[in-house]
Amino acid sequence: MSVDLTRRLGDRVAIVTGGSGGIGLATARRFAAEGAFVVIADIDAVAGEAAASEVAGAFRLVDVADQEQVDALFDGVAADFGRLDIAFNNAGISPADDDSIETTELPAWQRVQDVNLKSVYLCSRAALRHMAPAGRGSIINTASFVALLGSATSQISYTASKGGVLALTRELGVQFARQGVRVNALCPGPVNTPLLQELFAKDPERAQRRLVHVPMGRFAEPEELAAAVAFLASDDASFITATAFVVDGGITNAYVTPL
Ligand code: NAD
Secondary structure, eight states, rough: OOOOOGGTTOOOEEEEEETTTTHHHHHHHHHHHHTTTEEEEEEEEHHHHHHHHHTOOEEEOTTTOOOHHHHHHHHHHHHHHHHHEEEEOOOOOTTTTTOOTTTTOHHHHHHHHHIIIIIIHHHHHHHHHHHHEEEETEEEEEOOOOGGGOOOOOOOHHHHHHHHHHHHHHHHHTTGGTTTTTEEEEEEEESSSSSHHHHHHHHHHHHHHHTTTOOSOOOOOOHHHHHHHHHSSSSGGTOSSSEEESSTTTTGGGGOOOO
């Protein structure tokens, strides 16, 4: 029997939050290339509509921090397309006013918690309402390597939010393991996306300071994360759940890096 690996996600319906750019966009492209129907959910309608038409999918204008909008997204996709197989809960922010704990004020803290962590709770809950009764599904929540490592170039709310994403994901993976739904966290190292470019353009010294810790000596490209997400979404990952799936060029296991 031959297996057509290019159709690994054939006939699956996937939601990608933050799919208008960066890791989400690369993943939307990869999902579509592997046969999935992709719904891009984002606050950036212009880029989102363009991405959806490129992958022959659909776009939904959604703020992932808003409960009503998230519920409408997941219920609407299940109703409109008949199923929901994959939820890549990936939208996140890394604003400049989230920095050292000494200078980060409550509004900045709260906004990051809402977009990065509350959203994952809302999206996971909405996805599970459809996946658990169907007895199948794969949820991938984007955490970060900073959920595993402390950083002296702090973004305190961001780091705390990603730690929360990781813990929440692990718990859901365990709880729903016997109901056919796998829930995994993606922990990217630094990825060459607008989110990182913006941060480093403001402070090149910070970029250099971080780069030295990457054994591979470079940041990841979004496509390298997309390949990992497609794997986690597919049946090739059928025995993988509740994990912190690390794609970081070796950072989290490094002591002294090559010159
Ligand atoms: P990006 O800024 O390139 O893309 C993020 C997308 O999310 C954008 O399209 C943006 O419009 C969307 N978005 C922002 N707020 C939203 C909201 N409230 N509702 C809906 N959509 C919203 O970022 P990226 O680098 O692709 O990051 C994707 C995820 O990966 C984030 O969760 C980020 O924290 C995480 N991550 C990124 C890196 C990195 O180095 N780039 C490293 C580790 C983890």
